[in-house]
Amino acid sequence: MSDRQHIIEVECLYKTFEKINAVDGISFKVRKGSTTALLGGNGAGKTTTITMLLGLLIPTSGSITILGEDMLQHRYRLLHRMNFSSPYVDLPQRLSVKENLTVYGHLYRLPKLKARIAEIAEALDLSDLLDRRYGRLSAGQKTRVSLAKALLNKPELLLLDEPTASLDPDTADSIRSYLEQYQRDTGASILLASHNMAEVERMADDVIMMRQGRIVDSGAPEMLVEKYGKRSMEEVFIDIARNNEVIA
Amino acid sequence: MTTADIAFSPRRIGAVVLRHLYLMRTSWPRMIEMIYWPTVQMVLWGFISIFLQQNSSYVAQATGVLLSAVLLWDVLFRGQLGIALIFLEEIYSRNLGHLFVSPLRPGEMISSLLLLSLIRTLIGVGGATLVAIPLFHYNLFDMGLPLIAFFFNLLVMAWGIGLVIAGLLLRFGLGAEGIAWAAIFALQPICAVFYPVSTLPTWLHPVAWILPASHIFEGMRALLFQHHFDIYQLVIAGLLNIVWLSAGIIVFQRFFHAARERGLLLQVGE
Numbered sequence: 446m447s448d449r450q451h452i453i454e455v456e457c458l459y460k461t462f463e464k465i466n467a468v469d470g471i472s473f474k475v476r477k478g479s480t481t482a483l484l485g486g487n488g489a490g491k492t493t494t495i496t497m498l499l500g501l502l503i504p505t506s507g508s509i510t511i512l513g514e515d516m517l518q519h520r521y522r523l524l525h526r527m528n529f530s531s532p533y534v535d536l537p538q539r540l541s542v543k544e545n546l547t548v549y550g551h552l553y554r555l556p557k558l559k560a561r562i563a564e565i566a567e568a569l570d571l572s573d574l575l576d577r578r579y580g581r582l583s584a585g586q587k588t589r590v591s592l593a594k595a596l597l598n599k600p601e602l603l604l605l606d607e608p609t610a611s612l613d614p615d616t617a618d619s620i621r622s623y624l625e626q627y628q629r630d631t632g633a634s635i636l637l638a639s640h641n642m643a644e645v646e647r648m649a650d651d652v653i654m655m656r657q658g659r660i661v662d663s664g665a666p667e668m669l670v671e672k673y674g675k676r677s678m679e680e681v682f683i684d685i686a687r688n689n690e691v692i693a
Numbered sequence: 694m695t696t697a698d699i700a701f702s703p704r705r706i707g708a709v710v711l712r713h714l715y716l717m718r719t720s721w722p723r724m725i726e727m728i729y730w731p732t733v734q735m736v737l738w739g740f741i742s743i744f745l746q747q748n749s750s751y752v753a754q755a756t757g758v759l760l761s762a763v764l765l766w767d768v769l770f771r772g773q774l775g776i777a778l779i780f781l782e783e784i785y786s787r788n789l790g791h792l793f794v795s796p797l798r799p800g801e802m803i804s805s806l807l808l809l810s811l812i813r814t815l816i817g818v819g820g821a822t823l824v825a826i827p828l829f830h831y832n833l834f835d836m837g838l839p840l841i842a843f844f845f846n847l848l849v850m851a852w853g854i855g856l857v858i859a860g861l862l863l864r865f866g867l868g869a870e871g872i873a874w875a876a877i878f879a880l881q882p883i884c885a886v887f888y889p890v891s892t893l894p895t896w897l898h899p900v901a902w903i904l905p906a907s908h909i910f911e912g913m914r915a916l917l918f919q920h921h922f923d924i925y926q927l928v929i930a931g932l933l934n935i936v937w938l939s940a941g942i943i944v945f946q947r948f949f950h951a952a953r954e955r956g957l958l959l960q961v962g963e
Binding site: 502521524525527528538541548549578 | 702704705707708709711712715716719720782786787788790791792793794795796797798950953954955956958959
């Protein structure tokens with residue numbers, strides 16, 4: 446049974462690849478309007494979880510409810526209300542920024558597409574880059590374009606995989622500021638996977654810590670810092686990553 | 694959100710087509726490649742035809758039989774390659790992940806692939822056909838209305854094969870790239886492009902007759918040699934094509950499902 450307070454509800458989710466549980470029976474909820482960080486070392490199961498939330502990967506068992514609807518049953522209806530950005534998934538290199546955004550705007554069947562592209566380009570400081578080829582942009586510019594693509598349809602749920610990876614501190618800061626502004630303006634929810642603990646402390650209302658496909662702890666960042674008797678989330682992350690015992 | 698948002702959408706199909714038209718517009722090597730090989734093939738077989746006309750009673754009976762065969766063969770080849778190349782472009786650009794987290798449905802993806810294949814085939818084979826007119830004084834369009842039937846039947850068979858290959862690319866990534874280029878050539882000797890099915894060993898006849906292309910090329914020769922449009926061959930080809938295209942769609946959907954089960958859509962590549 447879904448409730449109205451949570452945008453994502455995951456129950457007993459498993460994904461098994463050749464007898465290895467990449468995701469091992471996890472359950473969690475993400476509050477509407479919150480930013481939740483999915484943390485864990487490499488191979489912890491974060492990306493597998495996100496790809497299942499996006500419907501790109503079919504779970505072995507378990508349920509995923511997004512916006513009150515079963516993701517496996519109503520994937521295409523829900524994808525209209527979500528979006529995704531990752532530095533590891535590219536956009537076509539030879540198309541200009543405007544062409545890329547136009548193609549994705551049509552895929553989401555957006556009304557007044559030109560106006561929406563102009564609006565998002567201005568907000569993300571991309572107006573001067575609209576006619577440039579995507580492949581000729583710097584890493585920071587590409588990340589902003591990818592984010593523009595992800596925000597084009599004004600998603601209620603935004604899934605971000607390492608949104609500021611390989612960006613300089615200035616660009617990373619402006620990306621975070623824009624995401625915070627977007628969330629304040631629209632009430633959207635964000636689920637982000639990140640290895641940047643400063644980013645997590647700044648943006649996340651809640652944290653889900655994963656290790657070996659399981660959730661080992663969760664809670665507000667400041668609560669976790671206090672619980673583990675550490676000074677920062679970075680230290681909490683290292684402590685959990687190196688501890689072989691499942692805590693919770 | 695309305696039901697129109699979630700229904701099968703021509704706008705989403707158009708979006709994928711637009712993405713590749715943008716690509717073609719900015720890349721003259723891609724445009725040249727589309728026309729280059731059909732034209733080279735046509736020129737080669739045009740000169741062979743001229744030679745054989747003077748030295749072979751078979752070709753002398755019907756001017757342009759070899760040129761027609763090579764141009765129609767290219768419909769099959771380009772049609773199949775059109776689908777496979779579009780898919781390869783998405784893999785090279787690492788864009789499949791973004792495409793499949795959009796509301797684009799597999800059926801819409803298939804529709805856009807078929808549309809793009811039609812555009813690429815018309816550009817490629819159409820260009821070569823036009824070059825043949827001044828070069829060899831041979832006009833494929835002289836076949837008249839049967840040419841349209843031949844063209845679309847060959848294209849539909851190409852779509853069936855192309856969708857299977859696109860499915861293989863989804864499932865096996867660039868490991869299946871070689872198959873995308875080579876698969877159709879395994880059928881060329883059997884589907885009676887340049888010679889009748891009767892030329893093949895008897896045990897191969899049943900294999901040839903389940904290929905829609907064999908019926909089309911036999912129909913083409915009947916038209917050129919006997920000036921007779923063999924509707925029977927066309928009907929058989931059409932019925933077989935229903936099976937081929939349906940099989941292509943089913944196989945693509947199966948591979949798409951397998952890719953979703955194995956988590957390949959975000960990482961499809963080598």
